[in-house]
Amino acid sequence: MSDDVASLIGQTQAAYARSIDNGDLDAWPNFFVEQCIYKITSADNHSQGLEAGVVFANSRAMLLDRITSLREANVYERHTYRHFLGQPWIKSNDGARVTSETSFFVVRIMRDGTTDIFATGRYLDVYALQAEGAPKLVERIVVCDSSRFDTLLALPL
Amino acid sequence: MSDDVASLIGQTQAAYARSIDNGDLDAWPNFFVEQCIYKITSADNHSQGLEAGVVFANSRAMLLDRITSLREANVYERHTYRHFLGQPWIKSNDGARVTSETSFFVVRIMRDGTTDIFATGRYLDVYALQAEGAPKLVERIVVCDSSRFDTLLALPL
Amino acid sequence: MSDDVASLIGQTQAAYARSIDNGDLDAWPNFFVEQCIYKITSADNHSQGLEAGVVFANSRAMLLDRITSLREANVYERHTYRHFLGQPWIKSNDGARVTSETSFFVVRIMRDGTTDIFATGRYLDVYALQAEGAPKLVERIVVCDSSRFDTLLALPL
Numbered sequence: 420m421s422d423d424v425a426s427l428i429g430q431t432q433a434a435y436a437r438s439i440d441n442g443d444l445d446a447w448p449n450f451f452v453e454q455c456i457y458k459i460t461s462a463d464n465h466s467q468g469l470e471a472g473v474v475f476a477n478s479r480a481m482l483l484d485r486i487t488s489l490r491e492a493n494v495y496e497r498h499t500y501r502h503f504l505g506q507p508w509i510k511s512n513d514g515a516r517v518t519s520e521t522s523f524f525v526v527r528i529m530r531d532g533t534t535d536i537f538a539t540g541r542y543l544d545v546y547a548l549q550a551e552g553a554p555k556l557v558e559r560i561v562v563c564d565s566s567r568f569d570t571l572l573a574l575p576l
Numbered sequence: 577m578s579d580d581v582a583s584l585i586g587q588t589q590a591a592y593a594r595s596i597d598n599g600d601l602d603a604w605p606n607f608f609v610e611q612c613i614y615k616i617t618s619a620d621n622h623s624q625g626l627e628a629g630v631v632f633a634n635s636r637a638m639l640l641d642r643i644t645s646l647r648e649a650n651v652y653e654r655h656t657y658r659h660f661l662g663q664p665w666i667k668s669n670d671g672a673r674v675t676s677e678t679s680f681f682v683v684r685i686m687r688d689g690t691t692d693i694f695a696t697g698r699y700l701d702v703y704a705l706q707a708e709g710a711p712k713l714v715e716r717i718v719v720c721d722s723s724r725f726d727t728l729l730a731l732p733l
Numbered sequence: 734m735s736d737d738v739a740s741l742i743g744q745t746q747a748a749y750a751r752s753i754d755n756g757d758l759d760a761w762p763n764f765f766v767e768q769c770i771y772k773i774t775s776a777d778n779h780s781q782g783l784e785a786g787v788v789f790a791n792s793r794a795m796l797l798d799r800i801t802s803l804r805e806a807n808v809y810e811r812h813t814y815r816h817f818l819g820q821p822w823i824k825s826n827d828g829a830r831v832t833s834e835t836s837f838f839v840v841r842i843m844r845d846g847t848t849d850i851f852a853t854g855r856y857l858d859v860y861a862l863q864a865e866g867a868p869k870l871v872e873r874i875v876v877c878d879s880s881r882f883d884t885l886l887a888l889p890l
Contacts, residue, residue, distance in 0.1 A: 429663060430663070433662060433663050433665065434665075436662070436679075437665065437677075437679075440679065441698075462813070499619070499721055501679060501681065501696040501697070501721055502662075502679070503660060503662060503679065503681055503817060504662070505747060505750070505816075505817060505818070506743060506744070506747050508747065508748075508751065520751075522750075522751075522754065522815060522816070522817065524815065524817055524840065526681065526693060526696050526721075528696065528721040528722050531724070532722040532723050532724025533722075533724075534693050534695075534696060534721070534722050535693070536693070536840060536848050536849070536850070538848075539815040539840050539842065539848060540815070541755075564813055564815055564840075564842040564848070565842050565846040565847075565848050566846050567845070567846025567847075586820065587820075590819060590820050590822065591822075593819070593836075594822065594834075594836075597836065598855075656776070656878055658836060658838065658853040658854070658878055659819075659836070660817060660819060660836065660838055661819070683838065683850060683853050683878075685853065685878040685879050688881070689879040689880050689881025690879075690881075691850050691852075691853060691878070691879050692850070693850070
């Protein structure tokens with residue numbers, strides 16, 4: 420069962436990453452439940468218990484707004500990401516909710532071909548298991564290892 | 577079954593990467609069937625439907641030729657790769673052929689120790705399942721995220 | 734069974750990496766048996782059969798000493814790592830001992846936010862399976878692809 424859940428969460432996380440990496444941003448908000456938390460913060464702020472994040476949303480509607488803004492700014496024309504994830508560590512699973520921690524590594528590819536490490540860190544996730552279909556994110560706290568965020572922070576992590 | 581195939585494809589892809597990373601280039605063509613397609617292209621060219629690739633082979637014999645050339649040029653004395661792969665996404669499986677998409681990330685290590693990101697992208701694979709042994713590649717399209725290819729593009733991706 | 738062992742080793746390796754990446758260095762020696770080998774070397778030296786490593790320990794007590802030194806030098810205040818591992822390749826398994834080879838990739842994040850590739854290579858591991866709990870390392874040879882080691886080589890790989 421534990422292995423099954425880890426596998427299910429791993430597949431969901433891979434699909435999430437693929438939607439962003441392959442430019443299908445419209446699919447991104449659908450990985451979340453309607454009343455969700457999405458936050459990007461730094462390891463320093465997170466360990467100090469600081470609530471504020473560089474990016475914060477507390478509903479799927481806010482995630483949709485974000486995608487619309489990105490589209491209007493043509494952000495995803497200017498760069499793409501490629502995500503790599505460690506295997507999810509299942510911290511708890513009560514049959515309805517699963518919490519997990521997963522290392523991530525994101526490479527950014529600019530239009531001119533420049534490729535660099537964009538961000539590394541951990542996803543602290545809470546998933547709601549669904550009667551049918553893939554689990555959905557109730558909460559994703561993206562804890563970046565570095566406190567130096569690129570001003571171009573734009574595509575979702 | 578789906579999980580089994582994903583696991584089988586994942587193991588095959590890991591063995592493919594290991595043969596290159598550990599310098600066992602002679603083993604590389606054996607991951608393909610005799611009548612195979614191997615192509616390296618860019619995401620831009622691929623999304624525009626352009627057929628030409630930076631590297632193209634349509635038989636295992638051509639892959640063998642390529643290895644011989646690399647050996648004569650002592651290319652693999654000058655740098656090594658280290659591959660990292662996401663989990664394969666199984667797009668179809670009819671029991672004889674499996675198509676999959678897999679993120680890759682390749683680090684290049686030069687003789688002087690310099691280490692950098694060489695390429696990121698997706699493998700678009702078609703495998704023929706074998707009665708015995710590991711699946712073999714009927715087709716591998718290597719879609720690199722960046723359009724800027726290093727002129728040293730040499731070892732297989 | 735082979736898949737089960739690969740999964741078990743993969744989980745153990747992920748826990749090892751997580752303890753270092755999340756700053757829980759005290760947990761690190763506990764991944765080893767008391768009479769263990771831990772060595773960091775380069776691919777060149779390893780392929781030439783040279784025994785000397787950049788780092789060498791032949792007991793868990795030496796690993797504990799190393800952690801104490803790092804703590805006194807406040808090394809882990811100055812940088813953090815993020816490990817990414819390929820799937821383990823199980824080379825042998827006699828039911829008591831498992832040998833495996835696993836690609837690794839380590840990103841280093843400095844206090845000022847600078848993020849770079851710190852090391853890539855292979856773990857050549859020997860595990861003792863335990864009656865209860867996770868397998869423990871009898872031997873870990875860390876074979877780095879590059880011969881150029883950072884003088885700051887400090888946190889465990």
